Amino acid sequence: MSEDNAPEIVLSLEIDDPALADRLATLLGSVAGLRLVAPGETATASVVARDPRVMPDDIALTQRELDVLALMAEGSSNKMIARQLNISVHTVKFHVGSLLDKLDATGRTDAVAHAARRGVIEL
Amino acid sequence: MSEDNAPEIVLSLEIDDPALADRLATLLGSVAGLRLVAPGETATASVVARDPRVMPDDIALTQRELDVLALMAEGSSNKMIARQLNISVHTVKFHVGSLLDKLDATGRTDAVAHAARRGVIEL
DNA sequence: GGGAGGACTGGCCACCCGGCCAGTTTCGCA
DNA sequence: TGCGAAACTGGCCGGGTGGCCAGTCCTCCC
Numbered sequence: 263m264s265e266d267n268a269p270e271i272v273l274s275l276e277i278d279d280p281a282l283a284d285r286l287a288t289l290l291g292s293v294a295g296l297r298l299v300a301p302g303e304t305a306t307a308s309v310v311a312r313d314p315r316v317m318p319d320d321i322a323l324t325q326r327e328l329d330v331l332a333l334m335a336e337g338s339s340n341k342m343i344a345r346q347l348n349i350s351v352h353t354v355k356f357h358v359g360s361l362l363d364k365l366d367a368t369g370r371t372d373a374v375a376h377a378a379r380r381g382v383i384e385l
Numbered sequence: 386m387s388e389d390n391a392p393e394i395v396l397s398l399e400i401d402d403p404a405l406a407d408r409l410a411t412l413l414g415s416v417a418g419l420r421l422v423a424p425g426e427t428a429t430a431s432v433v434a435r436d437p438r439v440m441p442d443d444i445a446l447t448q449r450e451l452d453v454l455a456l457m458a459e460g461s462s463n464k465m466i467a468r469q470l471n472i473s474v475h476t477v478k479f480h481v482g483s484l485l486d487k488l489d490a491t492g493r494t495d496a497v498a499h500a501a502r503r504g505v506i507e508l
Numbered sequence: 509g510g511g512a513g514g515a516c517t518g519g520c521c522a523c524c525c526g527g528c529c530a531g532t533t534t535c536g537c538a
Numbered sequence: 539t540g541c542g543a544a545a546c547t548g549g550c551c552g553g554g555t556g557g558c559c560a561g562t563c564c565t566c567c568c
Contacts, residue, residue, distance in 0.1 A: 271409060277430065286394060286430065289419050296412050307400065307409065307434035326545065337495025339524070353546050355526070362526080369554090370525080371494040372460025378501065378508050385501050385508070449515065462554065476516050478556070485556080492524095493555080 271296045274305035282311060321364050321382060328382075330357045335374045335383050394419045397428035405434060444487050444505060451505075453480045458497045458506055 273290060275298065277283035286309060291298060299305040323331065326347075333343045340354045347354070358370060365382075367373035377383045396413060398421065400406035409432060414421060422428040446454065449470075456466045463477045470477070481493060488505075490496035500506045 271405070271412070273432070282394070282429065285418070289394070289416055290413075293412055293416055295408070306405065307432050309396070309430050309432050311430035324544065334494060335498055337491045337498060339492070340526095341524085349545085350547055352548060356546075359526070368460045369462070371457060371497055374494055375458055375460060375497060375501075375508055378498075385498055447514065463556095464554080472515085473517055475518060479516075482556070 269306075272299050272306045273297070274299040274308045276308050277311045279311065321380065323361070323364060323382065327357050327361055327364070330354055331361055331374070331377055331383055334358070334361075334370050335377070335385065392429075395422050395429045396420070397422040397431045399431055400434045402434065444503065446484070446487060446505065450480050450484055450487070453477055454484055454497070454500055454506055457481070457484075457493050458500070458508065 273296060275283055275286060277286065287298060290296060290309075329347055330343050333346055338346065340351050340358065343354045344351045358373075361367070361373050362369070365373045365376045367376050374383065374385075378385045396419060398406055398409060400409060410421060413419060413432075452470055453466050456469055461469065463474050463481065466477045467474045481496075484490070484496050485492070488496045488499045490499050497506065497508075501508045
């Protein structure tokens with residue numbers, strides 16, 4: 263029952279590098295039981311390869327900054343972060359300030375967006 | 386220059402569905418010029434297929450909500466969003482409120498994180 | 509015609525956020 | 539032995555945020 267209903271696996275490509283996209287399309291296009299997505303179609307899975315130039319510089323964040331960053335990404339307020347990490351709200355704000363600075367962000371929302379984009383955190 | 390230095394394409398799999406992961410691994414493993422990632426190795430590209438159960442419900446967001454959501458993800462404040470969309474700050478807050486509601490978020494940071502996770506927006 | 513939903517606006521207000529100032533301790537490195 | 543970096547704490551304050559109330563316009567649909 264697994265082979266008769268076995269649908270083709272439909273792959274979509276999200277590749278920034280055109281050369282790589284081309285190679286993959288060629289390689290994957292010739293595999294039986296698997297094909298590339300058609301326009302407007304819903305894919306089974308995506309092949310993702312973002313432009314590596316986007317995040318060459320791994321920003322130097324301290325452990326503590328990573329801690330508060332992770333909690334920020336969860337939507338925690340400064341007060342909640344303070345409780346979680348057992349530090350004062352002032353200290354949280356201090357770390358958040360450093361984060362905004364290092365991530366070149368204008369606010370906590372921007373900060374987690376930047377961090378996620380650069381792969382510093384996994385959303 | 387593409388064939389002499391042509392490295393193997395190293396694929397990592399991020400598939401929630403075990404059956405699908407297995408099929409893909411089998412299919413892709415037999416393709417020349419392409420192999421699956423080894424532990425600790427950096428992949429050229431990833432094959433991503435999140436558990437469909439996680440986001441079966443494409444949250445029904447209105448166009449306007451998508452507009453403010455996109456600007457929120459940019460780190461824009463309500464005032465900036467209002468200027469961009471040519472509406473009042475009150476209206477922005479109104480849409481943000483709906484967004485927090487629909488996305489089950491506690492704040493704007495949480496909202497963009499949730500939206501990004503569910504693929505509502507591309508970070 | 510009347511209802512429902514979306515987009516929009518206003519006021520009010522408690523709370524949160526981020527930036528400024530100041531200080532402390534601890535650690536590693538020159 | 540000093541000096542910088544990291545972590546931590548405090549006060550202050552302007553502005554932002556989110557929740558509540560209220561309302562007006564639409565348009566689509568029964």
